[in-house]
Structure formats: structure tokens, C-alpha cells
Amino acid sequence: MRVPRISGTRYAAVGVVLATAGALALPAGTAVAAPAADPTTGPVMSYVVNTKANHGQVQKVEKAITGLGGTVVQSYEQVGVVVARSNDTKFAEKLRLAKGVDSVGASRTKGIQASDQGKADVAAEPAAAAAPGQEPYDAYQWDMRQIGADKAHKISLGSRNVTVGVLDSGIDATHEDLAANVDASQSVSCIDGKTNTDWKAWQPTTSDHGTHVAGTIGAAKNGKGIVGVAPNVKLAAVKVVDDGGFIYPENAVCGFVWAGEHGFKVTNNSYFVDPWMFNCKTDKDQAAISDAVRKAVAFSQRKGVLNVAAAGNENLDLAHKTVDVASPDDTTPASRPVTNDCLSLPTELPGVVAVSAVGSEGVKAYYSSYGKGVVSVTAPGGDRRFQLPDTPDKDGRILSTIPGGKYGYMQGTSMATPHVAGVVALLASTFPWASPDELTEMLTSHAESVPCPKGEFNPGGAGAWKATCEGTTNDNGFYGAGLVNAEKAVQWWR
Template sequence: MPASSRARRVGSVAVVAAVTAALSAAASLPSTAATAPVAAHQVSHTPVAQVTPADWEEGLRSYFVLTDPADVEAAKKAVVDNGGTVFAAYDKIGVVVAHAKGEKFADAVRGAAGVQAVGATRTSDVPKEAYDPQIPQAPTQQEPSEDETVQWDMEQIRADEAWEVTTGSPDVTVGVLDTGVDDQHAELKDNFDASKSASCAYGKLDDREGSWRDTGSHGTHVAGTIAAAKNGKGVVGVAPGVKIASVRIAEEPTGLFFPENTVCAFMFAGDKKFDVTNNSYYVDPWQFTCPDDEDQAAILEGVKRAVQYARNQGVLSVAAAGNSNYDLAHKTTDSSSPNDSTPITDRPITNACLDIPTELPGVVTVAATGDSDLKSSYSNYGAGKIDVAAPGGDPGNQDQGVYSTVPGGKFGYKAGTSMASPHVAGVAALLASVHPDASPAKLTALLRKQAQDLPCPEDDRCTGGDAVNSFYGEGQVDAAEAVG
């Protein structure tokens, strides 16, 4: 997929500049230049039949089969009885991931007893890699050579002042749900928790050592903004004292984040009791997922259940608002979906169609600002849609990009709401550190309370015709206020 298209999908718009000689294009953004045993994850789903490369065949499609948790076994039987395979199952939320061939599968299973909904999770075939997932190669590391300096984005949210009070607690874990994380990066390895890291690419948990490594650079950049070490070298994250974990949900070779991958990741986050997750992407293949379509309705419900499961386990989810300069409160058309096949030009949509996970209940939605405290030109917005804002940078100006870690021990600039969201996840981690018993609802309230109001510029879209600030929500996060 062209870099510009993938950048818009994942939530970051462009790398502003390369800062080391070895930097190269990768992942969802043009960018400057992704290990240890983990525990098995069988809390939220029952084991299913193991698949091998020989089980894959051309023309397989992936489906959500939704049911009441009490009827999961009946739903699995309906899948098998109609020629499908149960690829994964999340019994506690009643979500079965099925693979099958043929146009009649979905309709046949929809008619089975106990089945609430069935929907295709992608408009393309299941890739062969789903049956033979490879562990991403570990990059060669180089030691940071530059002295640590406070970046403009950290000064803008007063993180440097917050560190005088606390850098965050090691008892707090932020899960990076993304392209993976380079856990051997000198700025990340001491804060990385391998016991809470895995891959959910292709829709089934892979907890082999190294499965969580970055397949691009996006996730490593996000991780550095959250918790890069305060060690006198390179960069510093918002909460350098907390732990980070990686749940890779991006597939190879497409780099897409499909619904079954996302459900797996949120279930894992809940089972591992993360305090916060960062979600700098939207769930492919639909930029806006609509409930009036049978397939998309099943996607909406399946992902919603997984997000709610994680929230019920005490996980606060933070997500990027998106990079289309789109008014989320007044949706009209979408020309970018589905992005795994041929997009539909000017597909009519309504406000019932949601950008997920960012528009799901309980998720903190983050808009991006530049170093002038103004909404970044690309950032989505919308009255009643944005919770808070944070620095996302300017893709046209190197000095106004967000500078963070990239694989191989290197550093680079990126810009986007993908870069804004981890600032908020970092502040949420600081709040969780000073309020260890706070629920996700309480942390959300604290995030809103500590934010510094940003007035609307002279732009009619900001007020939306009423008193609501549609650009910044409650304002820009303030780390010093959060810990003070």
C-alpha cells in the first residue's frame, strides 16, 4: 500500500525528517529507519484446533460469528457444520473467528440456533501468513550517541515539570497496540515487559518470544513517546518510570489492523490487566464501520465487546482521532474504504458509522496540536467527539515533528494523531501512578480535569455552531497538573 495511504489509516501522516544516516521508509509512515518468553494466554478463550501451513488454501475468508457467551459451543458447531474452521474463539464475550470458503457460509450460519450475527471481517482473502506466522527479525542495535534534550512536545505538556514530582510507577503498564515494539532499543529495553507482550496479527494469539517485535517503525515511535528512559541519552517519554508492553496487531505484508486482530489484542490487554492501552490506528478495512451493513455491524459489535471487556478489567483505552481533517460529528462520505480491496468512491455514511476503536464508548479520543497550540491541519475533530488534545506535530516542518525512538536504537520524527495519542497515554499512566486505585472512568475524568483549555481559533468548525470546542475537547493535556 502506498505510504501516504497507510499513513492516513494508521493515524500518523508523515515523518518530518531523517536524523541518522541509516533511516529508511517503513511501516505505516515514511520513517527514519522492531524479546523474552511470555506466559500463555488462555484466560478469555478456549483452545481451538491448531492449524498448519498445509491447512491454508486460496479463497479463505474470515468471519465474526457472534453469540451469547452461554451459546459459544453451539456457534462453534454451526461453523464446523457449515464447512468452516474455528480459527480463534473468545468465549467470555461470545466472539468466534471463523475461516471458510464459499458465498453461502455466512447466510447458513446466520440461521443457526444461538447465533446472533455473522459478518466478514475483511473484503480480501485470509493471507497464507495466518497459518504460518513468522517472528519478526530483530534489528541490529546501535547505541544512542546524542545527549538527551527536552523536546518541544514534552515542554508543551509540561512533562519536564512533572518529572520533578514523579516519572511514573513501575507498577503501571501501558500496552502499545500497534505494529510492534523494538524491545531491545536502548531507550526502551529497561521499561519493556516481555511477560505481557505478544502478537495478535491475523486474529490469533502468538506468544512466542519476539512475536511482538516491530514490523515497521510506528509502534516503536509510539512506545518512546510514552516511556523512553530518562537516562541522559536520546529522548525521554512522558512517563519514563512506567512499564510498556507490545501487542502487535499489524499484519504482514499489508500492515493492516483487521477486526479479529484488534479483538484478540483487547482481550489480551484485559487478561494481562494493563492500566492503559494506546491505539494509534483505525480498524481495517473500513475507516468508518456502519451498522446498516450485516458484515460491518458484526465488526462493530465484536470490537465493542472486546473493548468493554478490557475496560471491565480496569484498562483505560486511549486512541488517535485520525488524520483526515474530518468532522466526526457530521459524517457524509468515505472514499478510502475498504482499504484491503478496491475502495468505494464517495460511499455515503452517517454519524451512525464509527471510526473504531476511537469512537467506541469509554475510549479517550485524542486530537493533535502543533507547537503553536493550534489544531494540526490534518487532525480529525468534532463537537462531542474529542476528549483531549496533545502534540502531534507538523509534517511539513522538521523542528515541529515529534521526535522519538525507531527500531535499531535510532531516532526519528513523525507527525500525526498517532503521535498525539501516546502523549495522552503517558499522562494517563502518570495519573494511574499517583491514583493507583482509579478506575478507567475515574482516570478519564482526571484526564479531562487536568487538561488546559485551548480557545477556538477563528474557525467556524471549532465551535460547530454552539459552545462546544470541537477541536480540542477539554483542552491539551498537562502532565505537571496531572501529578501536582
């Protein structure tokens, strides 16, 4: 989940931290040789194993796993993915020879490690009392006005029949602005690739990120802080981020299958799947990871889920990939050449809505990745360096909920993505019959076109954030089809 490299967090957000048994008797003087190390024994690793999506085939693969001394963690028969563990360094090599196994891949290069998490700056108290009908922090929410959410709320706040799955670090279900909308019956932890519905399991532990994302999507309109894009829809916490800040493939597979099985209309994915920024077909492990996540995403789509994902914060042109300098992110990253066949997951999978970020002036945020044919739409993600809004705090980032009943600022494509998920939730509320493809068509057709910047795009002038925009006014690499529009999403007659 290491997006961006700007601040060292693993999210598509840029935040700031504030806030013995008896021995055999031998004659005296006898030399005892040290036992030879087993060259095939190493640390316990996790694997994704792909097979056909049926009960009998999955059972055969499970037997092959245990026959090799491995452990089955969880099987997803719906998609033909088995999560396994083994300390045999040759486990994947051996299992690939088993009948019925399509592919096997180590889902990490090292055990889970503790690391810095995405933390938000705590917001100051509102400068003035809220006007009647407004939230206390309304004046600070330039992002909601930018996409017309304030106007949309005069028509609709969204439907309670729509659930948005927040695949992230958990949601603080006790927060005053979220408690009414978080649906515990649909929330789950997917840590280690298996489900746990215990309430504590899906609460945030080390990160503000998921709670911040959730507030942007669906903070209630209750006069107690901020308001989300779709303040009346339900939110489901799907915790896929471990305490080290990683989203490993098995966690993501679990999350997408859960979303499909539980009738979500949309999921928010403000991350990329660890440990590889880009997964290449030429690598057996990465190919297996791609297969597993792709099947899970496709399953959710067949079940009626539209998945929205962040483009990333590296200012990379995803349509012209050349090098990956950040993988694997759970051990020691090294530079390697990549091509467009190497995919960022889940952002570049078919049917996924990929989101870039703009600042308060409606221009691409300096950090936002982009790419013609990759980015679907854009939304406010914040830009504290080059685009400052006319708000009481003059802070260019996004204000939202954070754990402990507080509010805080973060920026990134992580923050842009929930604006889009919220607009999709409004569309699904207005058009409950719409399929994922139909929702995508409405989302893009209602977006406000944003042309490529005139001249060179070079924020700050030093070249650190230089980028090239390709395409037309209605479809380009910086903004896709354009800036999402919440007002149009609730107007059925348009």
C-alpha cells in the first residue's frame, strides 16, 4: 500500500504525524558436529494459489498444499484462490507441478514489518459558528463545493439501500460523524487473508487513513463537523491493512470477495497491493498475484460492485511505464525496468475506475500520477504546496474525520478516490438498477471536462513535478473524462 513515496507512508495519501529434552550421553571429549542446516527451510511465507473456481478443484489443491507440508489459511471457492503458508523455500516451485494448480506466488518477500502509518494533522476549532443547516467545518470543505456536493445535498443525501465498502485500515465506528452510517453487520477484517467479523477486528489500530476516507464518502449531515459526499448511505469497514501498513494480495482478495458476497454497490481502494508497485507477467510470483486479485475484482463486478481506486502519488505516467524504483516495499526496493504489461493493482484492472487528484484550483496536484487511457476521472485530493483555497485555514488539503472523534487534514489520490466513490454512491441511489458498467458511463458522462494545461506543466519550476498531459479536453491523461459532479449524479432528469 505504499503510495506515495513522498512522505514514506504506504497509502495514496500524504499526511503529517501530530498528534529441552534430555540429551544423549557421549564419552568425554567426543566432538559433536553441529546439525546441518536444512537448505529448504526458511521463514514462514504466505502464498496465493490459483485454480478453477469450483469446490472439487479447490479441495484437490488444498490436499496438494497440505501434502507438501503447507497450511491452508482460507479458500475462496468463488474465485478459485487458496491462501497458503509454508516455511519450505521450494514450496511454490513444488506446488506449481501439482495437478489443477494454475499459478502460485509468494505474496510477500518478508514477514510483516512495523512501519510508519498515515497520520493526519488535527484540525483547529472552526473559526466561526456554522450557519443554520450547515456543518461546523463547512467553510473549510472547499472540496465539496468543487464537485457540487453542497448543491447535490439539496436534492438527495443518498439512499440507505446503498453500501460503500471502504477497503482500508478500518473505520472508527464510534466517531460522531460516522456512527450512524457504519454498518457493523457488513464490516469485517481481512488481515492475513481470512475473515473476522468481530467488532474490534475491523476498528483502526495504527492508522487514521480509513476513517479519513470514510468521512469524505459518507460523514453524516448532522451538524457535528463535516459532511460527506453521500451522507445517508451505509459504510462498511473492510480492514485490509495490517499494523505494518501493508495490503498484501490475500487481504485484497478477501476484501473484494466480501464486497461481492455482501451486496456492496461500490468499494473505495486508496492503495496499491503490496509488495510490488507494478506486477509483471514475466515474474511467476507477480503473475500469480495479478491472477488472484484480478479474479477477485472480476467476481465483485459480476455481483454488481463498481470498484474505485487511486492512481497513486508518484507523479508517474502510468501509460508510459519505464522503471520501478520502489519494489519490493516490504524488504529492500531496487530499481528494475518495467513496461505497460506490469500493472498497478487494483488500479489498472479492467472495469476499475482510476482516479487522479486535483487541488483547490482544479489543476492536477503536483504528486498525482496520471496516464492517458488509465485515469478515468479526477477529484479533489488536495495540494498544499501550490494550490491554496480561500478558506479560513488556507490549507490546501482535505479535511475529514479521524479516530477519536476528531477531524484532520490529509492529501493524496487517497483523498480524491473517496470523492468519486461518494458520487458513485449518489448515482447508485438515484439509479438503483444500474450495473457497474452503467454507473461508470454515467460517472464519466456527467464529469466536467478539464483540458490539459496550456504550456509546460512544471509546478515550482524546478522540474521535480514536471509532467506531460496527453489527450483531448474530454479525455486526457491528467483528468480522464474530467472532474466528477455530485449535483448531476442526483438529477435523474439530466
